[in-house]
Amino acid sequence: MCLQEAYVGEYASGKSENAINRALSLVGGGQPVTLVDLDLVEPFYTLRPLRDELSAKGLDVIAWQTRETLGLGEAGSILLPQARWALKREGHVILDVGYGVHGTRSFNLLEGYGESGLQVLAVVNAARPMTASVPDIVDYLRSFEHIDGLINNSHLGDDTDLDIIHRGVEIVSEVSRILGVPVAATSVDERFRDSFGDCDQRGNPVRFLHRYMPHAFW
């Protein structure tokens, strides 16, 4: 069974990190894995610096090369032609969707989106001030047209501790109850591997993250 997943959510919630790690976890399972940078505002500053590194690890990465295009910033950017056909590819397809709610409006640019089984997963970091409380997160997620699952990605970067992760689990689980959308996973920096089993305190599966984004130089 091949997966088609889109990682969406608040700006800087951890979409790229979760999408990269998810895609890499699928490599070696006998199916090709495609990772697509679907950020039409700042495509050059998310997956771009990591493209070669990720390709070397066996991912088929669909992202602009810097010199192939122009950085238009606030004026938006052009969809990479291969991205338009990404959902028609064989194997697993993971979409990294930039820029919050507006980013998800780019789904209609993808051929076959309507009939695809694309799972839309919203990444939530409860340590982000705009999504720090249950009502704020619920309000924010209701602005999305459709969400299939939640990823609790609560952390403070280098200053993350177990307390913020556990607090995130409680907050996101409550959001899940209110919205009727399941928690697909809690994602945790791999340095906390010893503190977690397969599940968090609410029984949600735990995914361990290797942090690639700090290499993106910002």
Next chain:
Amino acid sequence: MIESPIKDEQKVFVTGNEVIAWAALAAEADIMYGYPITPQNEIMHYWTRLAPKYGKKFLQTEDELSAGFTTLGGILAGRKAFSATAGPGTILFQESISMAEMMRIPMVVVVQQRGGPSTATVIYSQQEVNMVTFGGNGEGWRVVYSTSTHQELYDYTIKAFNTAWKYRFPTFILGDGYQAKMRESLVMYKPSARGIELVKPYTVLGGPGVPGRDRLAVHLRNTFSVEEELYEAVMPAQEEYEQMAVEVVEHDSQHTEGAEIIIIAHGVVSRAAIAAMNRLRNKGIKAGYFRPITLRPFPEQELRKAAGHCSNFLLVESALGQLARLVKEALFNVPVERFDTIYKPGVGITAEELVEAIEKNRKVEH
């Protein structure tokens, strides 16, 4: 009464642009005027998401000329107003900033530097130092805080409003695209909880009563009929700028005493400078570091003092000598043994390249 957005101290994970929006709320700013430009857009995005919740306002203007002058208008009406811009936007702001210098209007502008000249690139450089420090037609009566971390973006944004309203010179937060987009943790706090008293804004124009009958008329001038009249206006303002300079100037330095080399950097590049200094010191190389926090007024005396301990410098910046110009001016007439530079306009600088450059130079010497 709308409750304060920031209650207890709170550790959060944020981008730099968001920090500015939250810090402006903490500083009790009333309104932001602005025109979109990367890499500062999210300051506007987050301010407009937060503003309605806390009774604050936002006006998107038709361009940066208008953003600058509407900011001045808001301030004259007694509101704590601010704006944010970058690159070509900073060029268009110069006219209103010059007016703020001449009329002594407490304007606060956040500049997230992008590449130049012209439209150039949308994210990073340190090429707006010239323009932010001395960009207008005048004498550079500005206060410029060059930040290097998210915590500093927060602390100095609060401070910038106080400096501007206390001394009435336009005040800048000089960040850059990396700081704008970068993600790291921040402790948000209420200024009063840290003993910081916010300077209250006051109405300059349009106060109650009839001017000349109920109160003195306000006559702000940026135009003078004759040169002598201008001279008489400029000289006292210059004196006040110099008096203020002693009170607001800030720098950071480490291990300059006994150093064999001092790395000079500002803004986000100073993070690489500190990391390089620490790595070199671990290898037994006596490296020090000096960073101007205020680029205007410049910590001249403090740098000259450091040069008294060690006159061997490596200056690094993501521009072609804009910081170097300020540094050389400050070091005028001080004997300098060696002044190496690494200029990388538009490009980030890492600790590794600084360590490598210093070790290479030492090998050549020995």
